[in-house]
Every structure is written in C-alpha cells, then in structure tokens.
Amino acid sequence: MAKAYWINTFTAVHDRAKLDAYIALAGPAMRSAGGRFLARGNPAHAFESGTTERTTLIEYDSVEAAVAAYHSPDYQAALAVLGDGAEREIRIIEAVD
Template identity: 35%
Template sequence: MPKGYIIGNVELHDAEGYRPYSARNDELVPLYGGRFLARGGPSEILEGESRSRHVIIEFPSYADALAFYNDPDYQENLKIRQACSDGTILVVEGIE
C-alpha cells in the first residue's frame, strides 16, 4: 500500500505563537503512524514561488494522513496555525 504524505508550505507571522501548535503535533502525528521527514529546516527555491517554511509528514497510507488531518484534536490545534501563519497544506499519495 502506498504511503501518504501531508505537505505544508507555510509563512509564519508569529513564531512564538506557533510553538504550541508544533508541540501538540509532536503528540498527535504518531497516533496515526506519522513521522516528520522535513520540518522547517533550510530550503532553497529552485523554481517558482514559495513560502519560507516547509513540512513533510509521512503516514502509513493516504487514509491515515487524511484521518490525522480530520481528527477533531488536530482540527482544534490547526486554529493556532491559522492564527499565526498563512499556508498551503496538501495530502499526496506516494508510490509503491
């Protein structure tokens, strides 16, 4: 079964306010078998336009990635992110 990935492309407006969101995700992501592959480290735009922070979370499946995103606890947590940043979040199915 192909893995699922949540990819975030985010611009922080309030880094300090964002910290509780990030800390709560440390608890929530593993509940769905997820793990962070990239989380705001250095990046370089090679083509096009982008925001400054990039996050990639790997899940055992596309369904697990969606289940994480739709979890009521995560939906409550993402209000923090939305208040402290602008971003694009997407789910992608991997290849086997």
C-alpha cells in the first residue's frame, strides 16, 4: 500500500485567533490518526500562481488513513473552531513508488 500526502494550503487568513485555535486542535488530531508532519509554515518561495500563505504537508500510511483522519471527530472539531477564519485547499495524493 502506497503512502499518501495531505497537502493543506491556506489561500486566505481572515481571523488569526481562529487559525491559532484550529492549529492547536488539528495537529494533535492529525498525529493521533497516524499523520507525520513533514513540512509546515509559509512557503520560502512561491512561483506562478502559488500562494504565500501557510502550507502543511502531512504523510499518512495510505490514502484511506488520510481520508479517515479528515473525517475523524477530532479533526472535525478543529474545523468547527476554524469556521470562517480561513480559506483553504486540501488535497490528498498517493505517493509514487
């Protein structure tokens, strides 16, 4: 089974306090679901239409594990806290062999 990568890119932050509350809950939720943070923060460089907002790369053992993490009650609680505090794009992709 191939590993999977969850790529979370913020396209706009509207409320830093809500984002901070989300981060406090989302990190532990993702780790408890088997996620391993590989990178997070603002990009060092962004090219073409790349955003300079916060981006997170999290490794999971499989696509199924990453999707389950997204739907987990703990992560859904983090999303509820974030609310309209930010706009994001989330992608889950399968690793290549």
